[in-house]
Amino acid sequence: MISLIQIDRQFQSMKSEILSAVGDVLDRGQFILGEEVRRFEEEAAAYLQVPYAVSVGNGTDALVMALTALNIGEGDEVITTPFTFFATAEAISRVGATPVFADIDPETYNLDPASVEARITPQTKAILPVHIFGQSCGMQAFSVLAEQYGLELIEDACQAFGAEDNGVKLGTIGRIGCYSFFPTKNLSTIGDGGMLVTRDGELAGRLRKLRHHGSVKKYYHEEIGFNSRLDEIHAAVLRRGLKHIDGWNGVRRALAQVYDSLNGKSGLSTPVNRYQGNSHVYHLYCVEHEQRDDFMAYLQANNIASGSYYPLPLHLQQVYRQLGYKPGDLPVAESKSERLFALPLHPFLSAVEQQEVLEVALNYSGKE
Numbered sequence: 292m293i294s295l296i297q298i299d300r301q302f303q304s305m306k307s308e309i310l311s312a313v314g315d316v317l318d319r320g321q322f323i324l325g326e327e328v329r330r331f332e333e334e335a336a337a338y339l340q341v342p343y344a345v346s347v348g349n350g351t352d353a354l355v356m357a358l359t360a361l362n363i364g365e366g367d368e369v370i371t372t373p374f375t376f377f378a379t380a381e382a383i384s385r386v387g388a389t390p391v392f393a394d395i396d397p398e399t400y401n402l403d404p405a406s407v408e409a410r411i412t413p414q415t416k417a418i419l420p421v422h423i424f425g426q427s428c429g430m431q432a433f434s435v436l437a438e439q440y441g442l443e444l445i446e447d448a449c450q451a452f453g454a455e456d457n458g459v460k461l462g463t464i465g466r467i468g469c470y471s472f473f474p475t476k477n478l479s480t481i482g483d484g485g486m487l488v489t490r491d492g493e494l495a496g497r498l499r500k501l502r503h504h505g506s507v508k509k510y511y512h513e514e515i516g517f518n519s520r521l522d523e524i525h526a527a528v529l530r531r532g533l534k535h536i537d538g539w540n541g542v543r544r545a546l547a548q549v550y551d552s553l554n555g556k557s558g559l560s561t562p563v564n565r566y567q568g569n570s571h572v573y574h575l576y577c578v579e580h581e582q583r584d585d586f587m588a589y590l591q592a593n594n595i596a597s598g599s600y601y602p603l604p605l606h607l608q609q610v611y612r613q614l615g616y617k618p619g620d621l622p623v624a625e626s627k628s629e630r631l632f633a634l635p636l637h638p639f640l641s642a643v644e645q646q647e648v649l650e651v652a653l654n655y656s657g658k659e
């Protein structure tokens with residue numbers, strides 16, 4: 292079986308580095324907010340070229356804390372995409388605000404700025420675009436909207452660590468950027484992890500306080516916060532991963548370029564890299580097919596895994612039925628959710644395995 296993602300290979304490839312890093316943490320005996328976290332935040336901020344990085348327990352908490360730090364809550368609306376992992380909208384609901392879903396661009400699957408603008412109301416407080424599958428959502432248009440309407444701009448860069456928009460790292464362009472280090476993400480750890488970045492020192496201070504029970508001085512609490520810190524062992528693992536991330540993302544891009552030869556063959560459409568000057572990091576390599584489920588079953592029968600991203604857009608999820616969306620409200624997101632699926636792609640996919648996927652895909656002869 293050729294897997295969609297194979298994180299075991301990634302961590303096996305750096306097992307001795309990880310074991311020695313974890314050994315150092317054990318020897319030091321400090322497990323929360325110590326040396327590894329301090330150095331990881333410094334190194335990540337330097338890599339991303341942003342002044343402040345605040346690590347937290349996971350990517351979902353990063354989103355919740357971004358909204359909290361910007362005082363977004365009850366009665367506020369946040370415009371986001373229905374074509375993302377659930378956590379993006381969940382974070383908005385978690386702070387008591389209402390997610391407002393706009394439609395997506397048919398080529399990049401990212402939030403469509405025109406659809407966003409049409410949904411701005413006096414209650415709108417923020418726009419929360421996602422750099423879906425690792426491609427920039429085209430930040431310029433959202434920066435203009437945020438400026439024009441006086442809105443906060445929060446980037447969900449959970450799938451896009453290391454990707455760029457005109458030479459600037461994704462996550463560092465809006466007011467706050469959020470990352471996840473969940474094991475399958477491009478930069479990942481052996482458990483949960485997350486991070487926020489900002490160029491605003493005051494906001495960074497508030498985030499540091501929030502992640503640690505609203506406290507700066509031990510046992511003195513200034514606000515209701517969270518218990519959401521990156522553990523020292525995860526910071527230690529992530530510091531090792533940071534050294535490899537450009538190489539890993541480079542392999543993803545090279546593999547993507549090979550898969551691009553499938554475009555127009557066997558009824559497949561391959562991803563459009565809209566912004567040629569920007570770096571797409573192919574967190575997922577998703578293709579479109581009219582008979583998606585049939586194609587996926589065919590791959591499965593040939594021992595090739597694939598995954599449907601995302602099978603049900605968020606505006607039609609059962610948990611959001613009280614928001615009142617109906618099928619047909621966001622037609623692009625709905626049609627893509629029936630057509631898109633990911634092919635195996637990760638930095639440890641071998642050329643032989645990829646050739647096997649290509650060969651099988653090219654031999655698809657359609658529904659009987």
Ligand SMILES: *Cc1c(COP(=O)(O)O)cnc(C)c1O
Nearest residue numbers: 349350351376378379449471473
């Ligand atoms: C993974 C992911 C998250 C959530 O991150 P966790 O670390 O799993 O909490 C949020 N948004 C997007 C787009 C993601 O892909």
